[in-house]
Amino acid sequence: MSPRGVSIPDVRERLFDAAQRVLAREGPSALTSRAITAEAGCAKGMLHSHFDGLDEFVAELVLDRFARTARLAAELPGRAGAATVAENLITVTMALLNSLDSAVASLAMTRPGASLRIRQALEAGAPGFTAIQDSITSYLDAEQRLGRLRGGMDRxxxxxxxxxxxxxxxxxxxxxxxxxxxxxxxxxxLLLGTDVSDAGPEA
Structure with missing residues (x-):
């Protein structure tokens, strides 16, 4: 347990990871600020010193995971011409699917305060699904310029x-x-008109 007043490096990430473990092990009903800080080995008030309650915490967890995937997707256009188009598309899509445990996604949907905060942040420009979609479109544009996509594809x-x-x-x-x-x-x-059942390693 970290003593009160002692700085903890990457405390947000530590709390986020702890919350996901609590959710995976015990489900949404067990997620409280005390359960999270206990799992993280932090002082009981640590969560409330960084977040304005549990709704903001859940919202920031979801937004953080979306931002991670958006950063990965932003690198996708630079991979045009490498590996296969199918491998690259599967990798980024699976990264989005793996960005959140289903329990976290469900929790965010069932807490109106958290859901509202997420929507407002995305509307204000926080990286999320739209940014990922734009990066995939840019990647497909690059692959078409290289001649690796079938003609006429609606990217x-x-x-x-x-x-x-x-x-x-x-x-x-x-x-x-x-x-x-x-x-x-x-x-x-289906999108590429090919069989990609063996495309690439597990993302």
């Missing part, structure tokens, strides 16, 4: 289909749901 619509499907799978990824990677591979194959 913005393909990017929207990938991000929209990832959003759906993320929000419905409860236990027993179909394997999201298999669904992602089928969608990428």
């Amino acid at each position: 913005p619509s393909a990017a929207l289909a990938l991000v929209g499907t990832a959003h759906h799978l993320l929000m419905t990824g409860w236990a027993g749901a179909a394997d999201p990677r298999a669904q992602t591979e089928r969608l990428v194959g």
Whole structure:
């Protein structure tokens, strides 16, 4: 347990990781500020010294994970010409799917305060699904210039289909749901007109 008044490096990330462990182990009903700080090994008031309550904490956790994926997606256009188009698309889509545990996504939807904060942040320009979609579109544009895409492909619509499907799978990824990677591979194959069932390593 870290004593009160002692600085903890990367405390936000430490609390975020602790929250995800509590959710995965005990479910949304067990997520309290005390449970999070206990799991993180922090003083009881640490969460409230960095966040204005649990709704803001959950919102910031979701936004942080979206921002991570947006940064990864922003690198995608620079990978044009490397690996295969299918591998690159599957990698970024799976990164979005893996950015949040389904329990975190469900919790954010069921807490109106957290959901409102997330929507307001995204509307204000916080990196999220739109930024990821734009990066995928830019990547597909680059691949088309290289001649690695079939002619006439509607690239913005393909990017929207990938991000929209990832959003759906993320929000419905409860236990027993179909394997999201298999669904992602089928969608990428449909968009590219190829069989990509063996495309690339596990993302």
